[in-house]
Amino acid sequence: MTTTGARTEIRQADPATDFPGILGVYAGNKWSHARAPERLRIAVERADLALVAVQDDEVVGFVRTMSDGAFAVYIADILVLPEHQGQGIGRNLLAAVLDHYPLETFHHQVLIAERDAEGFYRRMGMTAVGAFGLTAFIRTKHD
Numbered sequence: 001m002t003t004t005g006a007r008t009e010i011r012q013a014d015p016a017t018d019f020p021g022i023l024g025v026y027a028g029n030k031w032s033h034a035r036a037p038e039r040l041r042i043a044v045e046r047a048d049l050a051l052v053a054v055q056d057d058e059v060v061g062f063v064r065t066m067s068d069g070a071f072a073v074y075i076a077d078i079l080v081l082p083e084h085q086g087q088g089i090g091r092n093l094l095a096a097v098l099d100h101y102p103l104e105t106f107h108h109q110v111l112i113a114e115r116d117a118e119g120f121y122r123r124m125g126m127t128a129v130g131a132f133g134l135t136a137f138i139r140t141k142h143d
């Protein structure tokens with residue numbers, strides 16, 4: 001368990017009790033996952049690691065990962081409620097994830113970033129794949 005700021009706790013998500021708050025974080029950011037709560041619930045339950053940031057019993061931030069548990073981790077989503085952004089909550093959520101998957105073994109910590117969030121990931125010490133002479137491919141359905 002980690003503490004960020006005076007009143008924010010970072011802890012493992014318990015889907016049974018935290019799911020409504022997690023859904024609220026997706027809805028608050030207008031992410032399409034909020035329109036598919038049943039599937040989002042599955043994603044939260046099957047995450048390798050799912051962390052919530054909690055302030056006064058309210059879920060204000062969330063992150064989830066997928067991993068093979070050996071070499072690679074994919075950081076699927078990281079979100080903070082708009083009214084709580086800019087307070088270090090995203091930093092603490094992502095730091096907890098990166099610490100959980102040490103680079104000595106997990107040599108691929110990857111994610112796909114919204115353009116607007118690029119600066120955040122750079123601030124967190126992450127590097128766009130192009131800097132390594134790599135590229136990334138995706139097959140996606142836009143909505």
Ligand SMILES: CC(C)(COP(=O)(O)OP(=O)(O)OC[C@H]1O[C@@H](n2cnc3c(N)ncnc32)[C@H](O)[C@@H]1OP(=O)(O)O)[C@@H](O)C(=O)NCCC(=O)NCCS
Pocket residue numbers: 029078079080081084085086087088089090091092112113114116117118119120123
């Ligand atoms: C991106 C997000 C998770 C960042 O969380 P946050 O709690 O607002 O960020 P923090 O306050 O912890 O910021 C940490 C550092 O990153 C910087 N930062 C945060 N968001 C940034 C952005 N969009 N662009 C550039 N820098 C950013 C902060 O200024 C801060 O820098 P500092 O070290 O100089 O103080 C949050 O803004 C969010 O939920 N956005 C909407 C959802 C989203 O886009 N998620 C990412 C999808 S790829």
